[in-house]
Each structure stands twice: as structure tokens, then as C-alpha cells.
Amino acid sequence: MNDKFKLPARYGSGEKSVWVEYIQLAAEYKPAVNLGQGFPDYHAPEHVTKALAEITVGENPLLNQYTRGFGHPRLVQNLAKVYSPLIGRELDPFNEILVTSGAYEALFSAILGHVDKGDEVIVIEPFFDCYDFMIRSAGGVPKFIPLTPKSTGGQITSSDWVLNEKDLSSLFNSRTKMLILNTPHNPLGKVFTAQELETIANLCKKHNVLCLSDEVYEWIVYKPHKHIRIATLPGMWERTITIGSAGKTFSVTGWKTGWAYGPADLMRNLQVVHQNCVYTCCTPIQEAVARSFEFELARYNTPDCYFFSLARELVSKRDYLVKVLKENGFNPTVPDGGYFIIADWTNLENKIDLKSEADKYKDYRFTKKLAKEAGVLTIPPSAFYSEEHKHLGENFARFCFIKKDENLALTEKLLKEWNAKK
Numbered sequence: 001m002n003d004k005f006k007l008p009a010r011y012g013s014g015e016k017s018v019w020v021e022y023i024q025l026a027a028e029y030k031p032a033v034n035l036g037q038g039f040p041d042y043h044a045p046e047h048v049t050k051a052l053a054e055i056t057v058g059e060n061p062l063l064n065q066y067t068r069g070f071g072h073p074r075l076v077q078n079l080a081k082v083y084s085p086l087i088g089r090e091l092d093p094f095n096e097i098l099v100t101s102g103a104y105e106a107l108f109s110a111i112l113g114h115v116d117k118g119d120e121v122i123v124i125e126p127f128f129d130c131y132d133f134m135i136r137s138a139g140g141v142p143k144f145i146p147l148t149p150k151s152t153g154g155q156i157t158s159s160d161w162v163l164n165e166k167d168l169s170s171l172f173n174s175r176t177k178m179l180i181l182n183t184p185h186n187p188l189g190k191v192f193t194a195q196e197l198e199t200i201a202n203l204c205k206k207h208n209v210l211c212l213s214d215e216v217y218e219w220i221v222y223k224p225h226k227h228i229r230i231a232t233l234p235g236m237w238e239r240t241i242t243i244g245s246a247g248k249t250f251s252v253t254g255w256k257t258g259w260a261y262g263p264a265d266l267m268r269n270l271q272v273v274h275q276n277c278v279y280t281c282c283t284p285i286q287e288a289v290a291r292s293f294e295f296e297l298a299r300y301n302t303p304d305c306y307f308f309s310l311a312r313e314l315v316s317k318r319d320y321l322v323k324v325l326k327e328n329g330f331n332p333t334v335p336d337g338g339y340f341i342i343a344d345w346t347n348l349e350n351k352i353d354l355k356s357e358a359d360k361y362k363d364y365r366f367t368k369k370l371a372k373e374a375g376v377l378t379i380p381p382s383a384f385y386s387e388e389h390k391h392l393g394e395n396f397a398r399f400c401f402i403k404k405d406e407n408l409a410l411t412e413k414l415l416k417e418w419n420a421k422k
């Protein structure tokens with residue numbers, strides 16, 4: 001009986017994700033500050049949360065009922081208004097945009113909708129951990145290529161992490177169906193340059209490969225860097241599916257609302273997966289996101305627009321945490337986008353006994369000891385690498401800095417106290 005009802009092979013052995021494991025770690029040890037998961041610990045813009053509150057008790061009872069399966073009409077129309085000028089073409093809101101249960105489901109629908117048994121998918125490492133699993137569950141074969149720093153000494157920024165063009169080119173062949181791009185990048189904060197995107201685009205066009213572009217951090221880019229949407233490059237619109245997130249755009253990750261946009265013939269595959277899985281997403285939240293976009297579009301060309309003010313707000317938090325990490329023995333990579341910092345902890349190796357932790361990889365052992373001893377929860381980056389390349393992430397820990405200033409100050413205090421005891 002046990003054999004008959006075992007987990008289907010497409011799900012592997014059912015390993016816990018790093019998120020499940022580290023949420024449990026936080027619940028068990030109750031670290032004083034959580035810089036692990038990527039969400040703010042302070043309020044979203046008032047107009048965003050106020051919209052949802054008004055909708056749920058408002059006069060229109062239908063806003064608490066099912067809405068259009070592929071996206072609430074008011075939301076997809078506003079998404080078209082946001083993105084059409086950014087990509088230089090008029091988006092069809094009802095055929096070229098799909099609203100999903102978070103960007104996570106947008107990835108799921110895109111990968112399950114396009115990857116067939118034996119198809120190869122190129123994945124740039126480090127990667128958001130679900131990419132690998134989704135590819136394999138679709139019957140696809142992931143092919144990994146790491147970003148690596150040009151040097152490991154001195155001040156490093158995310159721009160210093162680069163792809164080897166020769167190695168990238170060698171991964172393309174007749175079986176390659178898709179390449180997954182993440183820019184701005186989690187966890188490195190890398191904002192891919194025009195030249196880097198052109199290299200990727202030319203390979204996709206040469207080998208007739210689809211590009212799945214995960215751009216959930218699109219608004220969180222620090223000057224002078226600029227986010228370039230690969231779909232805007234010559235010949236790339238017809239082979240690109242782009243993913244966005246209300247959670248990242250409006251700092252409401254718990255709303256779990258995302259979207260994908262692209263040419264109708266590619267989006268059809270996502271619609272088929274979506275309609276047979278989620279079918280439709282939460283109506284009042286979609287309405288609230290739609291109203292939030294309208295609010296921001298009305299002040300788009302002003303300094304107050306949240307699309308631009310969030311990045312300005314986060315610069316000082318980034319710089320403060322970089323300083324704290326440097327002063328406490330870490331060597332951080334300064335991110336050009338997003339709200340994570342990857343920091344090399346190996347200078348602290350002689351201060352911490354990793355033998356008491358049983359995990360295979362050093363970064364898991366280090367981050368668990370740091371949570372237990374210093375009260376600071378972080379994430380082990382080897383979780384974002386393939387088995388063959390996990391060693392590339394072992395010397396780092398991922399810190400999230402979209403946190404209250406007092407919690408970043410508490411991090412400084414805890415790390416100083418921890419260091420003083422060693």
C-alpha cells in the first residue's frame with residue numbers, strides 16, 4: 001500500500017524547500033531580527049491597503065465574487081496602460097496579459113505551458129529555487145550556467161558578477177526550448193546591461209529559443225543603473241514572456257498577485273495551464289491592485305510615484321547594511337537592484353564552530369549558527385544553485401534590507417555583540 005501511494009516521481013523525493021526549512025527555524029529559535037525572507041516589515045503605501053479595505057465592504061457585491069479567469073478586466077486594462085509605453089507597443093489586455101496567483105504561478109504556467117518532455121531549459125545561477133523543480137516536473141532538462149565574480153577581493157558590486165559567453169553559447173542546441181532570465185536579479189541584485197541582454201537575445205534568436213524573463217524587481221533599480229526589458233530588443237517580443245509582481249511593485253507580498261505578458265500565441269499556453277489549475281485569482285485583491293496602478297499612473301511623472309520612490313527609499317537601507325556587514329567581518333556584494341545583499345562570511349570562519357550543525361553545505365551550517373548565536377536570520381545561497389554548483393554559494397549568506405530602520409540598527413547591535421564574544 002505504501003508503494004502504491006508514494007509521491008509521484010515528478011516531485012522527486014519531496015524535499016522541503018529552503019523557505020519551509022528556514023520558516024521553521026525562525027519559529028523554533030525566534031531570532032531577534034529576520035533578514036531572511038524577502039518582504040518588508042513595514043506598511044505598504046496607504047492608498048494600496050485602503051483600496052482593498054474599501055472594496056471588501058463597498059457597495060458592489062460582485063467585487064467579492066469570481067471575476068474573469070485570465071485576469072480581472074480593470075486590472076489587465078491598467079497593466080496594458082503601464083507596460084505599453086515601456087515596451088513600445090500596444091498590449092492587448094485580454095489576449096496578451098494573464099493575471100496569476102503570484103509571480104510564482106506565472107512561472108509555473110509559463111514553464112508547464114511550454115516545456116515538454118526532453119526539452120532543455122537554460123538557467124542562470126544563482127536562481128530562484130522553484131525554476132529547477134518546475135522544469136523537472138514538466139519533464140524538461142535544466143542546463144545551468146553560473147554568474148561568477150570577476151574578482152573576490154576589494155569592493156564587489158553585482159555588476160562584477162558575469163556570465164562566461166563561451167560557456168553560455170555552448171549550452172544552446174536543437175533541444176533548447178527556453179532560457180530563464182532574472183533581472184534585476186535575486187539574490188545578487190544584478191541589473192543586466194544592454195550588452196549582456198543583447199548577447200542573450202542573439203543566442204535565443206539564433207537557436208529559436210523562448211526567453212522567460214522574470215522581472216519582478218523591475219522598479220527597484222539604483223541609479224545610475226537602468227532596467228532594460230529584453231522584450232524591447234529587436235526580434236525579442238515574439239519570443240519573450242515577461243513576468244511581474246504586485247507583491248514587489250506595491251510591497252504587498254502576501255497578496256500573491258502576479259502577471260505575465262507576451263504575444264498572444266505564446267500566452268495561450270499559459271492560459272491553458274492557468275485555467276486548469278488556479279482558474280481565477282482573488283477578485284478584491286485584483287481590483288485593489290488595479291486601483292493602485294491608477295493612483296500611481298496619475299502621478300507617474302512626479303517624485304512621489306511609488307514606482308520610483310521605493311528605490312530611493314531603499315538606497316540608504318542598502319548602504320547602511322553594507323556598512324554594518326563590512327564592519328562585522330563580511331564582504332558584501334553591493335546590489336544594483338532588488339533588496340538583497342549577498343555577503344561572503346569566510347573571514348568569520350575561525351569565529352564559529354560549524355561542526356555542531358549537520359547540514360551538507362557550509363552556508364546552511366553558518367546561517368543556522370548565526371540565527372542561533374547572534375539572533376539574525378539569513379538565507380543560505382547554495383539553495384539557489386544546482387547540485388553540481390552548490391559549492392559556488394557556500395561562502396555566502398543572503399541578507400534582506402527592505403526592513404524597518406530600527407531592525408537594521410538591531411542587526412548592527414546583534415552582530416557587534418556576537419563578534420565581541422568571539
